[in-house]
Amino acid sequence: MTKIRDSYDALVIGGGIAGMQAALDLGEQGFEVLLVEKYPSIGGVMVGLNKVFPTLDCSSCICTPRMAESAHHPRIQLATYAEVRGVERRDGRFTARIERKARYVDEDACIGCSKCELVCPVDAPHEFDYDLGARRAIYIPHGNAIPQKAVLDIDNCIFCGKCEKVCPTECIDFAQEAEEVTTDVGTVIVATGLAITPMSRKPEYGGDRLVNVMSPLAMERVQSSNGPYGRVLRPSDGKIPRSIAYVQCAGSRDRSIGVPYCSRVCCMYALKQALLMRHYVHDVEVTLYHMDIRAFGKGYEQFYRRALAEGVRVVKGKVAKIDEVDNHDLVVRVELLDEGGRVEERRHELVVLSQGLVPACHLEAVLPIEEADDGFLHTPDPKLNPSHTTAEGIFVAGVAAGPKDIPDAIVEAGEAAMAAATYLTARRANGAAPAVLH
Amino acid sequence: MSEGVHTEKAPKAKRPIDLRRDLRGGVAKELQARVKEQNRIRKAIRAALADGPRTVPEVAAAAQTPAHVLLWHLMAMRRYGDVVEVGERGDYPLYAVKEG
Numbered sequence: 001m002t003k004i005r006d007s008y009d010a011l012v013i014g015g016g017i018a019g020m021q022a023a024l025d026l027g028e029q030g031f032e033v034l035l036v037e038k039y040p041s042i043g044g045v046m047v048g049l050n051k052v053f054p055t056l057d058c059s060s061c062i063c064t065p066r067m068a069e070s071a072h073h074p075r076i077q078l079a080t081y082a083e084v085r086g087v088e089r090r091d092g093r094f095t096a097r098i099e100r101k102a103r104y105v106d107e108d109a110c111i112g113c114s115k116c117e118l119v120c121p122v123d124a125p126h127e128f129d130y131d132l133g134a135r136r137a138i139y140i141p142h143g144n145a146i147p148q149k150a151v152l153d154i155d156n157c158i159f160c161g162k163c164e165k166v167c168p169t170e171c172i173d174f175a176q177e178a179e180e181v182t183t184d185v186g187t188v189i190v191a192t193g194l195a196i197t198p199m200s201r202k203p204e205y206g207g208d209r210l211v212n213v214m215s216p217l218a219m220e221r222v223q224s225s226n227g228p229y230g231r232v233l234r235p236s237d238g239k240i241p242r243s244i245a246y247v248q249c250a251g252s253r254d255r256s257i258g259v260p261y262c263s264r265v266c267c268m269y270a271l272k273q274a275l276l277m278r279h280y281v282h283d284v285e286v287t288l289y290h291m292d293i294r295a296f297g298k299g300y301e302q303f304y305r306r307a308l309a310e311g312v313r314v315v316k317g318k319v320a321k322i323d324e325v326d327n328h329d330l331v332v333r334v335e336l337l338d339e340g341g342r343v344e345e346r347r348h349e350l351v352v353l354s355q356g357l358v359p360a361c362h363l364e365a366v367l368p369i370e371e372a373d374d375g376f377l378h379t380p381d382p383k384l385n386p387s388h389t390t391a392e393g394i395f396v397a398g399v400a401a402g403p404k405d406i407p408d409a410i411v412e413a414g415e416a417a418m419a420a421a422t423y424l425t426a427r428r429a430n431g432a433a434p435a436v437l438h
Numbered sequence: 439m440s441e442g443v444h445t446e447k448a449p450k451a452k453r454p455i456d457l458r459r460d461l462r463g464g465v466a467k468e469l470q471a472r473v474k475e476q477n478r479i480r481k482a483i484r485a486a487l488a489d490g491p492r493t494v495p496e497v498a499a500a501a502q503t504p505a506h507v508l509l510w511h512l513m514a515m516r517r518y519g520d521v522v523e524v525g526e527r528g529d530y531p532l533y534a535v536k537e538g
Contacts, residue, residue: 104458122473123514134514155466158473159459174454211506228513230523231531237505238494238512240529328506 002107004079004098004181008034010420011096011185013084014360016044017063017406018398018413019191020070025417026189027075031424034183035070036098040081041145043067044193048128048142050223052406053272054303060144067146080147085180087188087367087394092432094185094393102176104152105138109171112148114140116163116172124156126228130218132235133228138163138172143226186427187393187420190363190377191413194399196355197251197259204321205250205353211236212328213351216266219273223280232280234350236328240281245332245348246270247319248290252356261374263356263403267294270354271304274312287313287348289334297405322351357403369394376402387416395420479503479511484535487521493530 012023015037023035035042046052047067049059070076079098086097116138125131128142137156140148152163152172164172196215199207207213212234214222221227234241248270252263267290274286293314295304308314317334320343325331330351336342359375370390372378377389377396387395397416398409452460459465482501486492492500498508512533515521525532 118518122469123476123511125510132510132513134510134517136518154458154462156469158465158469159455161455164455174458228517229509230516233509233531235506235509237498238509238530240526240531242529 002077002079004034004077004100004183007184008032008077009186009424010034010189011036011084011087011094011183011187012189012191014044014191014193014398014400015039015042015070015078015080016191016193016398017046017066018193018400018409018416019044019189020066021410021413022189022191022397022417022420023070023076024066024073025414026421027073029417029421031075031421033076034185035076035078036082036084037078037080038083039141040103040149040151041067041141041147042070042078042080043144043146045217046406047144048217048221048224050220050227051272051276053268054297054299056272056276064144064146067144071146078147081151084366089368089391089393090184092427094188096183096185096188097180098183099178099180102154102178103149104154104173104176105150106169106171106173106176107147107149109169110149111169111171112140112150113168114150115166115168116150119162119166121160121162122156122158124153129221129228130215132218132221186424186432187395188367189387189395189397189413189416189420190367190369190389190400191397191416192363192400193360194357194403195360197257197358199353199355201257201259202250202254202353205247205319205351206322206324206330207250207353207355210322210324210328210330210351212324212330212349213322213353216269216273216352216354219352223273223276232277234328239349241350242281242283243285243348244274244277244287244350244352245330245346246274246286246288246352246354247322247332248288248354250319250353250355252354253291259356259358259374261356261403262294264294264296265403265405266354266356268297268300268303268405270352271295271307271312273352275303275307275310278311285313286311287315287346289315289317289319289332291316291318291337297407357399359400367391367394374402376400385419387412387419393423395423476511479508480515483508483512483515483521487533487535491524491532491534493527493532495530497533 009031012035023033047063082100120136122137123134126133126135138152295301316337320333370378395416397413486497486500498505524534
């Protein structure tokens with residue numbers, strides 16, 4: 001694997017859209033950047049989305065050029081399948097400890113031909129498809145992955161040796177071990193992204209036990225042409241669903257689960273998926289149960305109106321619980337707020353829970369920074385310096401600072417890169433040594 | 439070789455794959471069982487589709503496997519080119535074994 005150098009100007013943690021944007025903006029200004037991504041490919045959540053709102057552009061078509069730019073930029077070095085284990089301030093700079101996980105594949109030798117994947121006899125749930133699809137024990141992470149390099153999931157390997165035999169470059173390396181490396185950086189940008197509220201937080205919705213109650217990210221994959229089914233089907237039996245419900249605020253604006261804030265994207269992604277569902281399955285009935293629709297961004301209200309015009313049903317109602325009935329259909333018990341709070345039970349074939357956004361990870365033990373009460377990174381000056389954290393020289397971009405959509409994440413990443421560049425330049429002007437030893 | 443000279447064949451060095459398997463204590467029993475079940479279901483899917491295209495519930499009934507489990511395996515076979523979608527019957531797509 002590519003050697004991590006002793007020193008960089010900047011460390012960017014997280015290779016999603018915000019991290020890539022911050023790395024590119026710093027690289028374009030002449031700074032040397034190390035971009036660390038914990039998964040085997042950069043691209044983050046965005047590369048797995050189907051389309052983006054409100055333009056309905058193909059998400060991976062927008063994301064993959066940024067991925068390629070990041071990978072090929074002369075001043076950005078990628079370290080995929082790696083995690084930052086610790087960052088300490090030392091003499092005005094930072095020392096970062098980074099664990100590089102074992103791929104059991106020589107990254108430099110692998111040509112991404114997939115021959116190993118095709119002969120591997122073990123299928124395992126594919127994380128990229130939220131376990132709805134399968135991948136092999138050795139696999140290329142997905143079609144748009146960067147780098148296009150195989151990774152061996154050793155927990156699912158039966159050591160049959162077929163991958164070794166078929167590999168044209170002899171890059172399978174069972175002797176590879178994880179390693180920890182240390183590097184010195186001038187500044188850090190945290191762009192660790194998002195997770196969604198766990199299904200288990202709302203047991204009354206049955207998300208962790210009812211097979212036809214889905215997460216919105218899983219539905220993104222189902223709607224994708226390269227998704228697990230290649231078309232929209234429900235997971236219980238491969239049926240083309242004719243009646244789908246979206247339950248809004250199923251993990252946001254809910255003090256009972258410790259997520260009191262609005263996640264800002266759920267109304268729009270649900271409307272987008274609902275509208276697309278009408279395109280993919282022409283006679284489908286799609287109903288959104290919501291408290292109120294928040295369509296605040298550029299072109300978002302128009303998109304909401306378009307969804308209504310194209311037949312998406314929007315019902316002001318709070319869903320109390322979801323039960324499974326015969327044939328894995330679902331009964332949604334809803335309080336209809338526009339009908340005086342009348343309670344009704346409605347049958348659907350598939351339900352998507354509009355879960356909220358929470359931080360992907362907690363970094364207080366890794367970096368000398370503080371989190372806010374909601375778990376996102378604390379930004380003490382959110383109006384004037386939204387990317388500044390509680391630590392000088394450490395900045396934040398994207399959902400690591402709080403829920404936001406893709407355009408806002410990109411804007412904030414640019415701001416974080418500019419703040420980091422200003423910090424580095426000021427330190428150099430004050431006599432700090434150049435960051436990188438070439 | 440002269441009589442009385444004792445020669446020992448040097449033990450063959452273990453390959454990295456064998457060393458790694460030993461280091462992990464062999465293949466876990468759960469994984470062995472899962473692979474066995476995977477092979478059983480795949481065989482049953484091929485048998486069910488031998489007489490022509492079928493839907494997921496039809497194949498699941500023939501394979502005596504829950505439909506959601508069957509769907510996962512069928513989609514795995516589709517992903518790697520063993521099965522193709524060939525049409526629809528009612529609300530369900532039809533799948534067939536890929537020729538050749």
